[in-house]
Amino acid sequence: xxxxxxxxxxxxxxxxxxxxxxxxxxxxxxxxxxxxxxxxxxxxxxxxxxxxxxxxxxxxxxxxxxxxxxxxxxxxxxxxxxxxxxxxxxxxxxxxxxxxxxxxxxxxxxxxxxxxxxxxxxxxxxxxxxxxxxxxxxxxxxxxxxxxxxxxxxxxxxxxxxxxxxxxxxxxxxxxxxxxxxxxxxxxxxxxxxxxxxxxxxxxxxxxxxxxxxxxxxxxxxxxxxxxxxxxxxxxxxxxxxxxxxxxxxxxxxxxxxxxxxxxxxxxxxxxxxxxxxxxxxxxxxxxxxxxxxxxxxxxxxxxxxxxxxxxxxxxxxxxxxxxxxxxxxxxxxxxxxxxxxxxxxxxxxxxxxxxxxxxxxxxxxxxxxxxxxxxxxxxxxxxxxxxxxxxxxxxxxxxxxxxxxxxxxxxxxxxxxxxxxxxxxxxxxxxxxxxxxxxxxxxxxxxxxxxxxxxxxxxxxxxxxxxxxxxxxxxxxxxxxxxxxxxxxxxxxxxxxxxxxxxxxxxxxxxxxxxxxxxxxxxxxxxxxxxxxxxxxxxxxxxxxxxxxxxxxxxxxxxxxxxxxxxxxxxxxxxxxxxxxxxxxxxxxxxxxxxxxxxxxxxxxxxxxxxxxxxxxxxxxxxxxxxxxxxxxxxxxxxxxxxxxxxxxxxxxxx
DNA sequence: TACGGGAATATTTTT
DNA sequence: TATTCCCGTA
Numbered sequence: 176x177x178x179x180x181x182x183x184x185x186x187x188x189x190x191x192x193x194x195x196x197x198x199x200x201x202x203x204x205x206x207x208x209x210x211x212x213x214x215x216x217x218x219x220x221x222x223x224x225x226x227x228x229x230x231x232x233x234x235x236x237x238x239x240x241x242x243x244x245x246x247x248x249x250x251x252x253x254x255x256x257x258x259x260x261x262x263x264x265x266x267x268x269x270x271x272x273x274x275x276x277x278x279x280x281x282x283x284x285x286x287x288x289x290x291x292x293x294x295x296x297x298x299x300x301x302x303x304x305x306x307x308x309x310x311x312x313x314x315x316x317x318x319x320x321x322x323x324x325x326x327x328x329x330x331x332x333x334x335x336x337x338x339x340x341x342x343x344x345x346x347x348x349x350x351x352x353x354x355x356x357x358x359x360x361x362x363x364x365x366x367x368x369x370x371x372x373x374x375x376x377x378x379x380x381x382x383x384x385x386x387x388x389x390x391x392x393x394x395x396x397x398x399x400x401x402x403x404x405x406x407x408x409x410x411x412x413x414x415x416x417x418x419x420x421x422x423x424x425x426x427x428x429x430x431x432x433x434x435x436x437x438x439x440x441x442x443x444x445x446x447x448x449x450x451x452x453x454x455x456x457x458x459x460x461x462x463x464x465x466x467x468x469x470x471x472x473x474x475x476x477x478x479x480x481x482x483x484x485x486x487x488x489x490x491x492x493x494x495x496x497x498x499x500x501x502x503x504x505x506x507x508x509x510x511x512x513x514x515x516x517x518x519x520x521x522x523x524x525x526x527x528x529x530x531x532x533x534x535x536x537x538x539x540x541x542x543x544x545x546x547x548x549x550x551x552x553x554x555x556x557x558x559x560x561x562x563x564x565x566x567x568x569x570x571x572x573x574x575x576x577x578x579x580x581x582x583x584x585x586x587x588x589x590x591x592x593x594x595x596x597x598x599x600x601x602x603x604x605x606x607x608x609x610x611x612x613x614x615x616x617x618x619x620x621x622x623x624x625x626x627x628x629x630x631x632x633x634x635x636x637x638x639x640x641x642x643x644x645x646x647x648x649x650x651x652x653x654x655x656x657x658x659x660x661x662x663x664x665x666x667x668x669x670x671x672x673x674x675x676x677x678x679x680x681x682x683x684x685x686x687x688x689x690x691x692x693x694x695x696x697x698x699x700x701x702x703x704x705x706x707x708x709x710x711x712x713x714x715x716x717x718x719x720x721x722x723x724x725x726x727x728x729x730x731x732x733x734x735x736x737x738x739x740x741x742x743x744x745x746x747x748x749x750x751x752x753x754x755x756x757x758x759x760x761x762x763x764x765x766x767x768x769x770x771x772x773x774x775x776x777x778x779x780x781x782x783x784x785x786x787x788x789x790x791x792x793x794x795x796x797x798x799x800x801x802x803x804x805x806x807x808x809x810x811x812x813x814x815x816x817x818x819x820x821x822x823x824x825x826x827x828x829x830x831x
Numbered sequence: 832t833a834c835g836g837g838a839a840t841a842t843t844t845t846t
Numbered sequence: 847t848a849t850t851c852c853c854g855t856a
Contacts (some may be wrong), residue, residue, distance in 0.1 A: 250846080278846050303845080327840085327850070382846050449844060549843050551847080571844080611833045713846075739844045761843055777844080832856100839851070 190236050192264060198222075200230060205470045206230045208437065209237060212430075212464035214415075214457065215439045218501050219486070219783035220477030221747065223439055227411060228257050230437065232265040232271055233407055241271035245407040245429075249414045251714045253743060257413075273407065277422050279713050281385040288399055292388045297705070298378040299593065300712040304577055306381040307332045308598045308603050314370040317362055326356055326363065335367055339383040340419050340451030377595065386421040393428035404432035414743075415440030415460075419451035423496060434464060443490055443499055444780050446739060448773045475501045477745055479508025482782065482789050485820050489779045492815050493772060501783075511782070511789040511821040513754075513813060522794045523559040525826050526750055530565060530733065531791065533748050540565070542747040544734040546781050548759040552752065553735050560733070571737030574715040580677060580687040581694060585711065587669040588662070590652055592704050594622060594629050603648065606676050609641035618645065629653050647672070662697040662707045670695065738781045749785035754793040756808040778812050791821075796807070 177543055194206055202222055205215050206229045217223035227246070234244055248254040254274030261269035273280070282300060289296040301309060311328040318325060326334070330353065337348050345367060346360050356363065374380065380388065393400045410417065410430050415438040418426070422604070430436040438460055445454045461467040475483055483501045490499055516522040530543055547553050550572025560567050575581065583606060586599040593599075597619050604615040617638075621627040630653040635642040651672045659665045670691055677691075678684045697716070701707040717740075733744065752758055760774035799805050808814075 276846060329850095330841090352856095385846090447845075450846075551842080574845090609833070613832055715846085737844065765844075773844095834854105834856090836854095837852090840849090842847085842849105 190233075192229070192232055194233065196439065198226070199474060201470055201472045201474075202226045202229070202712075205437070205472070206233050208468060208470070208660065209234065210433075210435055211214075212434050212436045212460070213438070213470060214246060214460050214467055215437065215470045215472065217439055217441055218475065218499060219441065219444060219780070220475040220501070221472035222259075222474075222476055223413075223441075223472065224257060224743070226472065227413060227439060228260045228264060230411065231258065231269055235261075235265055235268050235272070238585040239409060241268050242273065243408045244272045244410040245280070246272055246274040247277055247280060247410070247412045247426075248274065249276065249417060249742070250683065251279055252717075253413065255679065276713070277418075277425065278382055279391040282709065282713060284403065285380075285385065285388055288392055288396075291396060291399065292392055293375065294380075294388075295378055298380055299589070299596070300385070300709055301374075301379055301381040302712045303332070304582060305598065305712070308602070309373065309379065309381075310335070310366065311526065312598060313373055313599070314366055314670060317366050317369060322557075324355070325359055326353060331363065331366060334363070335370065336381075336383050337451070338367075339374040339387060340421065342420050367563075377597070378593075383421075386419075386425065390421055390425050390428065393425065400428055401432055402695040406434050409435045409437075411437045411439070413439050414444075415457050416442050416445035416454050417447040417452040418456050420456075421446075421451075422424055423453070423456040425460070426458060432465075436460075436464070443776055444775060446742065446777045448769070473499075475503045477786050478503065478783065479505050479787060479812075481508050481510045482785050482787075485511045485789065485816075486779055486782050488816060488820050489775060489782065492812075493775055494768065508787060509822075511785075511791065512824055513821045514748060514790060514792045514824045514826060515793060515809075516794050516826045518796050519555050519794050519798075520559075521826055521828075522752060522792050523556040525792065526556060526752065527559050527563045527565065529750070531563070533718070535789075538747055540731050540733045543750075544736060544744075544746040544748070544784065545750040545752060546736055546738050546741050546784065547752050548738060548761065548777070550737055552758060556752065557735070565733055566731065567733040567735050569735040570717055571740035574717065575690065575693075576711050576715045578687070578690065581690060583676075584666070584669055584673055584691060584694065585708065587651070587673070588665060590629075591665055592708065594652070597623075600758070604645070606673075606680075607641060607648065608646040609639070609644070614638065614641055626715050626806065661699075662701045662704045663695060665704060666695055666698045689813060738777050740750070741784055742780060745784050745786055747786045748788040749781070749790070751781050751789070751791045752793075754791045754810045754813055755797065756810055758797075759810050759812070760775050775812060778810075 194203055198206060202225065203211065215223070215226065217226070231246065236243055246254055246257065248257065254276070258272055258274050261272070264688050284747055285292065285294070286296045289298065307328040310331050314328055314331065334345065334348055336828060337343070338345050341348070345364055349356055349360050349363065374384065393403070407429060410426065412426060412758065424437060438457065440457050442454045445452055451751050461469065480503055483503055487500055502545055514525065516525055526545060533543060534540060545553065545556065553569065557567070557569070583602065586602040589596050589599045590603060600619045600622065601615050604610050604618055605612070618627065627649070634651060635646045638645055651668060654668055658669055677687060681687055698707055759778065760771060764770040764774045793807065793809055793813070795807055796804055797807050
C-alpha cells in the first residue's frame with residue numbers, strides 16, 4: 176500500500192502582509208486588484224502612495240517577477256522612495272521592480288532599441304539648458320547678420336517643446352504666445368527644422384525626443400511593442416492627472432496586450448498644464464478601456480478637519496472640477512490662519528519667529544515647510560533664516576546642476592566622453608582668455624576635420640595668444656582616456672584645471688567651489704562617466720546653490736519649496752507666503768480661465784500639504800520694478816473665501 | 832576678433 | 847534682478 180504524507184501546498188499563497196488590517200476598504204480594493212485596467216482617484220492625503228506601495232508588495236507576493244512590474248512616477252525620487260517602502264514592507268525583491276519617470280524609462284528602452292529609430296545606443300540626453308544652447312548654435316546659423324527682432328534661444332526652446340507636448344502647430348503657438356514674432360515664423364520654423372536634424376546628426380535627444388521616439392518605436396514596431404508589453408506586464412502610473420498627450424499614448428501602447436494598467440491620480444491636483452499635462456487623460460482612461468474599474472479614495476489621513484474644510488472650500492469655487500469632499504476622522508485642530516503683515520521683511524520676521532516657537536513646542540524643523548509660488552519669492556526670507564541660524568534646504572527654482580560653474584565643469588566631462596560635442600566645445604573654449612566665438616568655431620571645425628585631435632600632439636601656433644591655453648585644454652582632455660579611470664578621477668582633473676578659471680571669473684568663487692566639491696562627492700558614486708552624465712541630465716540635482724549648513728543632521732532642516740516641488744509631500748506645519756494678487760496667482764495666469772483654474776488647484780495642493788497647522792501670509796506692500804513701493808491686494812483666492820473658514824490676524828510689533 | 836560696458840528684456844511652475 | 851544682447855573700442 177502506498178504511504179500517504181502531507182506536504183505544504185505551495186500553490187495556495189499565504190500572504191505575509193495583513194492587507195485587510197492595514198488598509199481601508201477602498202485602498203484594499205485597489206491593492207487586491209491584480210489584472211485588468213483600474214483608475215484610482217485619490218484625493219490629497221488619502222494614502223495614495225501607501226496604496227501603491229502595498230500593491231507592489233501584493234503583486235510580488237503573488238509571485239509576479241518584480242522585473243515584470245513597471246512603476247512610473249513623476250520624479251525618480253518618488254519611485255525610489257516607494258520601492259524602498261515596499262521593500263521594507265515585504266522584502267528586497269521589491270527593489271527589483273522597474274521604477275522611474277517616463278523620461279528615464281524612455282531612455283532605458285531607447286538605448287536598447289536605438290537602431291530602430293536611427294540612433295546609436297550611446298546618444299546623449301540634453302537637459303533644458305543644453306537644448307537651449309544647441310538651439311543657439313543653429314539660431315546664429317539661420318540668423319546670420321540679420322538683426323531683426325528674433326526670439327531668444329530659451330523662447331525658441333519652450334516653443335519647440337510646446338509644439339511636441341501640446342500637439343499644436345508652431346504658427347498657432349507663436350500667434351498665441353508671441354504675436355510680435357509672427358513676421359518671422361518662417362525663420363523660426365527653419366531653426367526648428369535645423370535643430371531636429373542637428374540632433375539626429377549628433378546623436379542628441381532632448382526631453383521631448385525621449386517621449387516622442389519611444390512612442391514612435393511602440394507604434395511603428397508591433398513586435399517590439401509586444402515584447403515590451405510582455406516584459407512590463409503590470410504597469411502602474413502615479414500622478415496620472417499630470418501626464419501629457421505623449422505619455423498617455425505611450426501607456427496605451429505599452430499595455431495594449433495585457434491591459435494591466437493601474438493609473439492613480441487626482442484631477443484636483445493637476446498643476447503641470449504649462450508642460451502639456453492633460454486632466455482629460457484620466458477621464459479618457461475608462462473610454463479607452465471600457466472594463467476599467469474605478470476606485471475612489473476619499474478618507475484623508477493627513478490633515479485636521481479645519482484644514483480639510485479650507486481645502487474643500489477652495490475647490491468649491493472651481494468652475495470645472497468634479498465636486499470633491501475630503502473628510503477625516505481626526506478630531507480637533509486649529510483653523511488655518513491668514514496673517515497680514517506690513518512689509519516683506521515683517522513677513523519674514525514673523526515666519527522666523529513662528530518657526531522658533533514651533534521648534535520650542537517640540538515640532539522638529541523637518542516637520543515644517545515654507546511654500547511659495549515662485550522660487551524667487553523666498554529671497555528675503557532666506558536672509559532672515561540665515562541671520563537666525565535656522566538651517567534650510569530649498570527646492571525648486573534654479574537647479575544646482577543648472578548653475579553656470581557646474582555646467583562648465585560638466586561640459587569638460589562630456590568632451591571626454593564625446594569629442595564631437597560642439598556645444599560643449601563652445602562652452603569650454605569661451606572660458607579661455609583670448610578665445611571668442613570665432614576662434615571657438617575654428618577649433619570645432621579643426622576637430623571635426625581631424626586637423627586637431629585629442630590625445631596626440633597638435634600644432635596650435637595658428638591660434639596666436641590663445642594657443643597655450645587651448646593647448647592646456649587639449650592636454651586635460653587627452654589625459655582622460657589613459658590615466659583617469661573613474662568619473663571622480665576625471666572630475667578631479669577637470670576641477671584642478673578649472674579652479675583658476677573659476678577664481679578669475681566669479682567674485683563668489685569660494686561658494687561655487689563648494690558646489691563643485693559636492694559634485695565630486697556625487698561623481699564618486701558612479702563607475703561610468705556615461706551613467707553619471709545621463710543621470711544628471713535626467714534628474715537634475717535638486718537643492719539650492721546656497722550652501723546648506725552641513726553641521727546639522729539631516730532631519731533637522733527646514734524645507735523651503737515652490738508649491739510645484741512640494742507635490743506629494745507633507746509637513747505638520749506649512750507656511751504659504753506671498754498670498755498676494757500678482758504673486759499667487761502671477762499676472763500671466765490671469766489672462767485665461769484655464770490658467771486661473773490651474774492656479775487654484777495649485778493653491779489647493781499647497782494647502783493640503785499641511786497636517787496640523789496651515790498659515791498663510793501676505794504683506795500689504797511690495798516693491799515693483801517700475802513703481803517702487805506699491806500697495807498689494809490679497810490674492811483673489813483669499814478674497815473669495817468665506818470669512819469664518821480661517822482666522823484672520825494682523826501682525827503688530829511690540830517691545831520684548 | 833575679443834571684450835567690456837551699458838541697454839534691453841524677460842521674470843512661474845519642471846522632466 | 848540677472849541674464850542676454852548690442853555696440854564701440856582696443
